[in-house]
Amino acid sequence: MREEKRSLRQQQIEAAAYEVLEAKGYGGTSMQGIAKQARASNETLYNWYGDKQGLFRALVTRNAEEVRSHLEAELQTDHDALSILGSLGPKLLNLLTGDRAVALNRAAAADSSGELGATLSRAGREAVFPLLEQVLLRARQEGHLRFEESGAAVGLYLDLLIGDQQIRRVIGRLPAPTDEFCEARSKRAVTHLRQLLGSQPYGDGHK
Amino acid sequence: MREEKRSLRQQQIEAAAYEVLEAKGYGGTSMQGIAKQARASNETLYNWYGDKQGLFRALVTRNAEEVRSHLEAELQTDHDALSILGSLGPKLLNLLTGDRAVALNRAAAADSSGELGATLSRAGREAVFPLLEQVLLRARQEGHLRFEESGAAVGLYLDLLIGDQQIRRVIGRLPAPTDEFCEARSKRAVTHLRQLLGSQPYGDGHK
């Protein structure tokens, strides 16, 4: 009972943090601003999160956990690997270039200690990577793709899917992506991946 | 004489700004810190650059100008387009993910007004883009590549070359790239670009 309420309150506070963060950027985001936005008190924020970095660490890990669980759910289906990629791609792109992810990346960029960046990367890319690896390995098993190093293949896929979208979002030069955009870009990534690594049309082009 | 000295002093000040920026991140970079590092006075900084944003605007534009002139020089040679890409790629990658560029991207990410990001993008990607477009159009003319929209082709090339290297550098999860790394990645980008857009089928043996 008390646990539920506290968890709900934390969600509210973290939602408020995102609102301020998205509105004013990391530099313009203060603890008191978050507290006011959430109608909470400074004391509560510090009791729960320790300090400002602790609060952002919580945002990062919770957000990454959501990303990971989304993708893992997608992975449980027994569709063939490439169609998994087709439904997982847009979601991943959307999660990595959406407003929340951008706000967190900005926070990590501004954090001089580098700890937020480490947390963001560890809980983000480094958690997603093995999942994608599984998908690509399955695709290879099914005979749709051909590659030697799975790590390089995942890297190539991420380059094709994400490219420089994230950094351009982070410095404020791209609007939030639409669903259609994510869909189209994901399709393009899969198409190109098949052209580059597909076993059918092009033979093995690396060696 | 006075002009030269002043220009030299500005270079020193801007170099000092980079040093502080690279050491302490944008959040930890203060005007007084820069002044002390440069053995200059606050007054001079404000007289010359107006305010903090003005100083960073100067850094961004000067850095972008260097990038552009480097690439333009490369473009003047009359090698065939794809080999231009081969020598231009590593340089571009190095310039976009080097310590200076990363520091500036962090500054832009932390700037809530978005002005630095706009300047960075305008003077960076948006200045480089047309140059790359020229190269790719020349490659098409020479019959090495086949595409309809040159913009999309440039985008694809940039995705392959840069990918998510920049954002990973900015959040502190990648070390500065070595020359060998830039070289290898550029080669990979050109290889893949030829596989994807090449007009002749891309064979498995070489040449």
Added chain:
DNA sequence: ACATATCCGTAATAATAGTTACGGTTTCTG
């Protein structure tokens, strides 16, 4: 050499934000 503009070093000003503290109120627990 002299008059002047610029620059350095340092300090003052003013505002902001991280963090702590406290009285009053709500919520939980026994």
Added chain:
DNA sequence: CAGAAACCGTAACTATTATTACGGATATGT
């Protein structure tokens, strides 16, 4: 229901920092 714990609203404390100010030193132009 009584006591305790947690929470809210607000204020205080402290440190930092963008920006301005000023006296002494340095360089410039004539």
